[in-house]
Amino acid sequence: MSNLMSLSMTRSSNSITISEYLENHELKKYNYSPDYQRHGEVWNNEQKSFLMDSIFKNYPMPPIFLRSILDNKTGKTKYDVIDGKQRLETIRDFVDGKVSLPENFSDDIYGSSLLNGLTHSEIQELENEELDIFKSNFWNYSIPIEYITITNTSEKNVVNTIFDRLNRYGEPLNPQELRNSNANYYDLIRYIKTMKKTFWINRLEEAVSINRMEDDEFISELIFTLLEDDYIDSSPAKIDNLYKTWSDNYENINKQQVQNKFIEVTSYIEDLDIDYEGFKIKGISHLYGLWGFSKYCVEQGIDIKISRPILIDFFEQLRSKGKEGKNFHVEAYRNSMSSATRTATQRKRRVDALIKFLEKNG
Numbered sequence: 001m002s003n004l005m006s007l008s009m010t011r012s013s014n015s016i017t018i019s020e021y022l023e024n025h026e027l028k029k030y031n032y033s034p035d036y037q038r039h040g041e042v043w044n045n046e047q048k049s050f051l052m053d054s055i056f057k058n059y060p061m062p063p064i065f066l067r068s069i070l071d072n073k074t075g076k077t078k079y080d081v082i083d084g085k086q087r088l089e090t091i092r093d094f095v096d097g098k099v100s101l102p103e104n105f106s107d108d109i110y111g112s113s114l115l116n117g118l119t120h121s122e123i124q125e126l127e128n129e130e131l132d133i134f135k136s137n138f139w140n141y142s143i144p145i146e147y148i149t150i151t152n153t154s155e156k157n158v159v160n161t162i163f164d165r166l167n168r169y170g171e172p173l174n175p176q177e178l179r180n181s182n183a184n185y186y187d188l189i190r191y192i193k194t195m196k197k198t199f200w201i202n203r204l205e206e207a208v209s210i211n212r213m214e215d216d217e218f219i220s221e222l223i224f225t226l227l228e229d230d231y232i233d234s235s236p237a238k239i240d241n242l243y244k245t246w247s248d249n250y251e252n253i254n255k256q257q258v259q260n261k262f263i264e265v266t267s268y269i270e271d272l273d274i275d276y277e278g279f280k281i282k283g284i285s286h287l288y289g290l291w292g293f294s295k296y297c298v299e300q301g302i303d304i305k306i307s308r309p310i311l312i313d314f315f316e317q318l319r320s321k322g323k324e325g326k327n328f329h330v331e332a333y334r335n336s337m338s339s340a341t342r343t344a345t346q347r348k349r350r351v352d353a354l355i356k357f358l359e360k361n362g
Helices: 018-026 043-056 085-094 120-125 130-141 157-166 175-180 183-193 197-205 214-228 236-248 255-271 286-299 304-319 328-336 345-360
Strands: 009-017 064-070 079-082 143-151
Touching: 009 018, 009 064, 018 085, 018 130, 043 085, 043 130, 043 175, 079 085, 079 157, 120 130, 157 214, 175 183, 175 214, 183 214, 197 214, 214 236, 214 255, 214 286, 236 328, 255 286, 255 304, 286 304, 304 328, 304 345, 328 345
Parallel strands: 064 143
Antiparallel strands: 009 143, 064 079
């Protein structure tokens, strides 16, 4: 017989601002790791930046699920985080300077090129009427909350069931997962997977969603760049077409030659030993630019002792706060990061900017 009428679980919905959430966090009102909270996927920087992009543009986010726990002795309420831990952590990371807005924040009508790639502290340092609106919108952003209250403490499994149900709603397969399941692409997929060298495993860990095969997709873009000897547009339709083309011509690929070239370019970019964290160039768009630059250097036989200091100078200028006297090629690179960053056109502009800066200063 159903026990629905006797259940002590109640639900209510509300919202709090980011400012209110951070105040509650400082008061230690949240338990982010209750017993039933499984170790879920850790978000990469791209996912975190995307959330901050949504918040600054006032796009909605899914609700945070909290279990309200009232202390009958003190009358104070604390909360177990049932679902939404990564979103709340991302907000705190942004305020702490660990996450920045995406380089292409200006990519839609609600964005602004003034904020492209900026951290929280960098935004706070700038004085501008437009920025003041963004600052206010951030602190006042409304986080939707779904509160769960269970008055009968013996019903411990109820929260576990809620958590399980929230995490069992299936996500549709993304384009790379669909390609991976396509038997026609089997040989090409297997070949591409052999290219995931240690450098790329480590670099892509923070840049893309590994468990959704986005690392395989990016590696395939690098392989296609070699096969086509041209810049690759990363739109799903274009990548699908390349998978079909090269799967149909798989037997004609000089696999050893491509592999050798891939390893050579990878070794070059690894030896550049760039400070990805310090220069804030950990994202896919920057990595593709560095790949194209390294490919050019390998093909032209440019010694790394020449290219490395010039490349460091380039990124130091890119990240310098003052805009006066900025190099033309540095600004061209910056502009290529303002919108549609993964199109073939913008990728070419980015690589060309690096190459021309090298040629001018080499």
